[in-house]
Amino acid sequence: MAKRIAIIEDEAAIRDNYSAAFRREGYAVDAFDARGPALNAFDNRLPDLVVIDINLKDDVEGGFELCRELRARSADLPIIFLTARDSEFDAVSGLRLGADDYLTKDISLPHLMARIAALFRRLEAMQKPQGVDSRLQRGNLTIDSERMTVHWQEQVVALTLTEFWLVHAMARYPGHVKNRQQLMDAAQAVLDDNTITSHIKRIRRKFIAIDDQFDAIETVYGMGYRWLSN
């Protein structure tokens, strides 16, 4: 049975375009233009993945509310924010509410599709027993590329999809400098300097929360970042 994606977006043209794109990829699509109708529909059945715009007509923070309620109903329902708001503050707020990804509307459809596919893969991988093949061990770091989980010193590091891909791209070849373009390609996104910087900072912070001696990500100024294995 086709995976069901719900898209809540007040802008009809975007909603229709994304719906068409999702259907073309073989997904079933439920499209809503406001929080109320969406929640009513979700009472009957939760979709497999939700794409939410934050600003829903007059409901300025409607997307955040919706995310909060959905996360309350299901802990592992993949939720993606797709919004015109590009401020760091909004992104942090969204992710804190338990969203799996925070994307701005200038993301290309192929990138969006890749992310959605990745989230579904992760969901599937979670339901299967853990496979050893997909594991990558770098010192204290353990990466499960199927489940898209990262452990540091045996403790799980809760990373978003983008963050996971960034860590994965760096840690796969420790000591190699990954420049901006390589990181963007790995993260299936078009990111500017500041966004990459912010992502790296958030990643570091998450690792430091586990291990305050963490210094495995090195900034090579003007060039990029590299993972230090020791």
Add this chain to the structure above:
Amino acid sequence: MLPWAGCEFIRETESALRSGQQQMLAGTARALANSMSQYSEEYPDQVVGGLASEQLFLHALEKSPRINGYFDDWLLDSASLRSIRGTDGPIRFALGSHGRMIYIYVEVRDKSVVFANAQTLIFDDGPSFADRVTLVSSSPPYLEERFVFAAEAPGAIVSYKQDSYGFAPETAISAHWQDVPGGYRVEARIPVELLGTHLGIVVNNTADKGVSAARISSYSGPMPFPVAKQSPELTTLASKLVQPGMRIVVTDASGWRLATTGELPSTTSASSFGTAWSQRIYELLVEAGKEASSAEPDPAGREQQPYVSSALGGREMAGWFRGEDNGRAIVAVASPITNGNQVLGALIVQQGTDAILSLRNEGLARLINVTLIATLLVAAALVGYASWLSRRIRHLSVAAVDALENETLHAALPSSLAGDEIGDLSRSFSSVLMQLGEYNAYLRTLASKLSHELRTPLAIVTSSLENLEHELLNEASAGYTTRAREGADRLRRILRAMSEASRVEELMAHADPESFDLRSVLKSTVIAYRDAYNERLFEFDCDIESAPAIGSPELLIQMLDKLVDNAVGFSSAGDTIMIGLKEDHSDFVLSVMNPGPPLPSRMRTQLFDSMVSMRENENSRHLGLGLYIAKLISEGHGGRISASNVDGGVAFEVRLPVDHS
């Protein structure tokens, strides 16, 4: 204004004083005239028919002259001589009296003096054949007598009396004939008893011996007119009435002087400020009077001033005279002396106005002093006030420029609480600066607001195109779609650039500052630039071992990116871009220098403003945000960015504080 008012005041004062003096004099004159009219017998009858000018005037002589043919011992002005027209030139003569003697002096122009001889000396009424002077005397109704002065030779001569009884020498008369070039003079002394009340002078001039003489007489009628002479009674009376500094003149009905007494002060009283130029200023201000000299008694004995004529016409009148040289002024009043309706004569009272003059001079001097002091005070006050104003304006201007440069556009300017025009100026400056600040703030947020608003429509375009690419398209449509995608991509990059500034601000607001070594960061970055821009050469010029700084190295690199991007944009392939770091006065100075065209001076101040681009002929994606972001980052790090033209290129400098911790 002040000097004008002062002069006007002085003029008014003088005018008032003078008219006061005139009125006082007029009163005096009326009173005197009244008392003079008591002596009506002293006033001779008026000669009718307008022939009063042919009356002879008997000058009162101060001493008796010697009879020698000279006039200078008469002690009279030569203007005292009467003049009639003779055949060879003017004939001038004068009569005087002293004691019981009458003196006569006659001056005749004569080309050919013909002396008398025994025959021509003794003659009767027939024509004369020698030059001679005759004094005609009569006391109507008696017949006239003649006293003939003719000479056989110059020197003392014998006068002959001719009357109805005959012709005889008159030994009581002494006379002198003096030859002078071009004529002769006759002077004689005659006891007063020999003469009548009417006197005339006849001159006979003959051209040659045997030729009958032409007769020239001082009177036109058949008989001489009464002689005008001083009245001793009136003179005595007047001298009793005269006051110091005053002159009284009494005339008969024809203006002939009957009495003169009193002297006007001849010099002005010493004035403290009688300089010529103050005098001249005054001349310009004060109404003109007549020459003072014309106030003097007429030397020929007949007063003919208009005010005297007016008095003789029965109407009192005042005159006022002013000396050209010393400012001496004379007020004169002529009052008629009447007996019933008959005008007997005129009484003239004259008085100097030296008191007024001195008052006026002192007034003028004080006025000039006061004006000078007042002008100096006013000038000093004006200079003070002007410099106070200009100081405030300068402060205001400096503060406004400071506010503009430091962008403290909401700060209060000096004088903003003042109630005057400078206060207004300051407030309008403040409001202009405030509006400028708001406009700048608007410009700063414009880019990010715009990019935010444009993102949704752009997403519609992009997602539509991406969907379209999955449809079956013919070749032409695919080409259009591709081009539309390219356009949309470009638009997206522009929007990213536009929102970059607000993201940088956001980052700086939230970033935790970290300590880092600026030198090693730069060193590594320069290596990266060498890879990124392989058409330029990069040199890193740093003479310090380490540069401890605090902040966000990523942001500083972003700043450097903008500066380097700018440097690359304005230089050409193969150029060397210098990136320097040095320490200067506890600042690190980070510089990026590139060869290229100098900065246009008009852009110098706006260079780091949002959406200002120096690039003129590029269809580029440069929105003028790069240097604005560089400025944001440098200021976010407590630094300052500046640009300047250097030899053959442009240098950007960022001063960053040293981290001392």
